[in-house]
Amino acid sequence: MIPAERFDAAPDFQEYLATVGKNVDLWHSIYERAPVADSYVDRVHALGRNWHLLALSEDWCGDAVNVLPVVAKLADLAGNLDLRVLGRDANPDIMDAHLTGASRSIPVVILLDAQFNECGWWGPRPQELQSWVLGPGQALDKTDRYREIRRWYARDQGRAILDEVVSRFEVCAARATERVTDAP
Numbered sequence: 001m002i003p004a005e006r007f008d009a010a011p012d013f014q015e016y017l018a019t020v021g022k023n024v025d026l027w028h029s030i031y032e033r034a035p036v037a038d039s040y041v042d043r044v045h046a047l048g049r050n051w052h053l054l055a056l057s058e059d060w061c062g063d064a065v066n067v068l069p070v071v072a073k074l075a076d077l078a079g080n081l082d083l084r085v086l087g088r089d090a091n092p093d094i095m096d097a098h099l100t101g102a103s104r105s106i107p108v109v110i111l112l113d114a115q116f117n118e119c120g121w122w123g124p125r126p127q128e129l130q131s132w133v134l135g136p137g138q139a140l141d142k143t144d145r146y147r148e149i150r151r152w153y154a155r156d157q158g159r160a161i162l163d164e165v166v167s168r169f170e171v172c173a174a175r176a177t178e179r180v181t182d183a184p
Contacts, residue, residue, distance in 0.1 A: 002094070002116050007052055010084035013072035020059035027059070031069035036077055040162045044078035047173040052112035053083040056095055056123075062146060063125045064107040070158035071109055071165060100124055109165060111172050119172035126160035129153075 011019070013031075020027050053075060057064040068085065075081035088095050088106045098108045098121050108123035125133070129152050137145045 001118065002054060002110070002112055004116050007054055007084055007112070007116060010054065010086045013068065013075070013083050013085060016057070016085040022060040023065050026065050027069060030066060031072060034070045034073035034158055036070070036073045036158070036162065040074055040166050041077045043166050044074065044081060044169065047080065047169055049114060050080045050082065051119075051169070051173075052114075052116060053081050054094075054110045054112060055083065055085045056088045056091060056098065056106050056108040056110075057085050058088050058106060061106050062149060063105075066150075066153040067107050067109075067123075067125065067161055070161045074162060074165070098123065111169055113176055119176060120168050122165050122168045125149075126156070126164055128160060129156075 017027055017031065053071065055068055055071065057068055059065070072083055075083040086094065088104060088108075094110075095104050095106075095108070098110065099105075100123065105124035108121055110121040111119045113119055124130070129149065132152070133145070133149065137148065140148065
């Protein structure tokens with residue numbers, strides 16, 4: 001459980017965007033151009049009720065700059081997702097509860113219900129890209145690997161992010177509905 005006070009004190013995406021110091025133009029550009037199809041918005045509306053999203057990020061992270069603007073655009077369009085952003089480095093307790101293996105990889109997007117109970121999380125990058133990074137991508141030097149990662153995100157245009165994140169939300173919502181239905 002994330003305390004409501006901690007969530008409420010975290011900046012929303014626009015407030016976070018105003019504080020980024022690295023890749024400023026890229027953060028803004030990706031948010032402005034993020035194509036979020038109506039089908040994703042409809043799927044999020046179908047979840048019913050309002051949900052809280054808490055993202056862990058840092059402005060220097062190449063994955064965060066490609067992922068969070070897309071998730072933020074979805075939240076803005078859907079209307080029933082309240083997105084807040086915390087810095088990874090300032091919140092090691094939350095980060096350490098959401099590790100990818102032993103790594104503090106970001107971004108992490110955590111779905112919370114109305115009582116701020118965690119329902120699930122996603123991150124740090126789409127599975128197809130993660131498999132490439134951990135597999136064939138290891139053969140490239142860091143500069144070439146990051147160039148290929150940026151190309152992948154540009155070609156994908158947020159589709160894999162939206163597919164995976166919205167699917168994770170749907171699983172969480174179904175579990176929450178089952179708990180309510182099974183309650184005495």
